[in-house]
Amino acid sequence: MPVPTLIRRVLNRSNTLADSNDTPNGPVSPMPMPSATFNAADQDAGIATTAQFTSNFPDSSPIYEAPTTNADGDFTDSSSIDGSDIKMPMVEDGEKDVIEDITRLESQGGEQEPVVVRQGQPARNAGFLRSFSNVVCIIIGTGCLQIPYAFAKTGWIGVIIVVLSAFIGGYTGVLTIKCLYYQQGHRLHSFPQIGRAAFGRWGQYATQFFNYLYSLGTTCLYIILSGQFIYQLLSTVGVDLSKKVWMIIVALIIWIPVAILKQMSEAAVMAIFGLLASVVVIVVATVMSIAQPYTKMYPNEPPPGEDVAIAIGIPVALSSIVFSYSGSVVYPHVEASMRKPKQWPNVVYTAMTFCMVCYLLIGVSGYWAYGDLVVSPVLDSIPTGAPATIAKVMITLHVIIAAPIMLLTFFLEVEEGWQINAERLGKKREFIVRLVYRSVVVALVCAVSLAIPYFADFLSLISSIACVTMFAILPIVCYLKLYGHKIAPWYEKIWMAIVLVIGIIASIWGSVDAIKSLIRDVQEGGS
Template identity: 40%
Template structure:
């Protein structure tokens, strides 16, 4: 067999069986295109984190723009390292992030990855339901339906594709519409920010270059904008050309960053220290903003099943909910029941903690900083080794891990304090 260059997965260089990696990365004709994979990543990653970016700049100052660009570079790098770990042994592809953790650190690694992974693939849909419910309440002016009722209505809508579509390959088509919805949302946010530049209410807003005390929380809030690690393994698994992963993930994250900058900079310039999360609460309440609200509701309803499917596939694999094990009919029955329970759980938590901005910060700090910046490097060092890396690569890895750990710890503490303050305010 011809030994082709495998630039995407240099992990194979530590194994003698290089041809087995070639076989693992061979074309998969039955799978989806690179464009669908790109759209999947953009849909999941760009998401609702876009709406919190002007507020993230409010917390940290203009340095947040630099943090965003640094997060982009770090996220691309760790996404590539993570995918190398999937193929580390040169004989077979690992099935998930959890499997990477288990192969690297045994049962403790499996439990650690499972915990942080679950906090994202369940936490992000919970955040989506909070956003969808609150925005629907503002959109439909009636006292007959409460925010909690709108959250449950959103959960019921999300349950339809989540239950009926079994794998990410089937859900992938939805991601194209989700990605387009994000572009429309950004356009609405930019338009509203530019219009409000002449609004007297925002004439004397303040801006900061850097607020050191809030920097870890700013990093945590921005990190959620690059939280695609939880689905990368399943997206790559559904790719026809897995060799193209590096180009796909780099292009997708770069696209997301362009959308982020287009939202964050005008939003912070206009609203400054009055910026809210989500930014929709600042924008002029006209028909265009209503369109943006409708678009974001559509987006979260399309994006939530992608993340939930990622969780469900792992759960069903662990519990043997397969056709081979249960039979076609019972597999469908058990899969339907388990997925409805998952949606019910997410809806219940969303009704209990209906604070979008605070929940966004906690999710970014607790789960994303660890899954995106810390664990991929630790797993890579353990599975493939750090001795083959250049000194500057090791330095770069050390910087990423330090940023990730500090942001996770301090960001989580600050987010929990903010949640407590929100609860206390409501109960006062």
């Protein structure tokens, strides 16, 4: 479209808006219908008069309604003004954003992007900070405390692995959301639906297995670790309660937000607090490692060893570092709550970069201070005292906060599949059903955590399989299946192959390491 023509239409629509209601948020008068007669310049630009604003979204589509293109390539929209259909000329790709911005400013008074949500779907009201906090709160957890120990296994080459894993996490996070939108005019809502779209029913079952195993299994691990941390902190001050009692108390604490929160966007405050708790832990561990290295704590002992690269330890450390970046099961639900879903690549890459910086800080400082004598978690390597106690309290709070967010990913998918919503059941009945089944799931997760004495090692085995698969393997495989291998240039295919190899190695070696730990604990009789 010629630029003068576009400017003329903008001015015409602006004049119409000025003649409408004088209130800032008042209704906008319909734009005058375009004339059936066009000049030669318009005809040369290929402008048509029959491009009607329609909706491509089927009634069963769970996606918010947004502009799409129809089969003929015309730009279409489901919006209308005053209930009437308005015919607009077809525009070129480079001009669509301009028209969208004008329409948005007219309809919303320039305040924010309009959000239209289908019944039963979460409101798209989460901004960048909320979405960023949700992703980081899930990614950064107890995994950050294992990074120095991973460096002890790999040597300084672990720095490269940390950086590489961050790029992999950002890349596969973007591919995951692309898979949700593979079908024009329709959005899938979960990883299992991606698996079904790519590989049929068995693909759905396999994806559900990995997805639910990761969500519920990681929650079990959080309950176990929280109970252990609280027991260690309070047993020193005379509180005589066993680890299992504290695990039950932790499960009850987790149950409260699980029962109250309905959607991922409602967990924003929890996620932001969990993010701050993680930052405190990393800062404390980094500062204490630098201020109190091993040579200062034990001046009469020989200094610990450091290596540039330890080839035999790279595969095992790779699995633990990859696990520290995992949060793929949450991504579809975080993106579904975003006010501006086009910002998702920025959200996921910013989150990965933030995590990478945090991991490098705690990893480099911990390995520099304690070398091959560093233990996991690194908080057990730094001197005991107020800083170490504060760090343990904060990591415990973070784990307790992250568990409900992790469970929400499972609950939202179940509620979507079973249609547990107010539109079908009514508000009161929907609340009761949701409360009962969520409470039952929390109780079962707590029972499993209490019943299996070697569950931490067993869960490490499951996580190496499920978590790494969801992180590095399934997003690429499903993306290639849904879009076809021709969608990616040759250099991106090489990168995909590298990521797949890294994922497979991390999964296999992580499983082997977990099996060895499990066998060792069984032989020693457990703790």
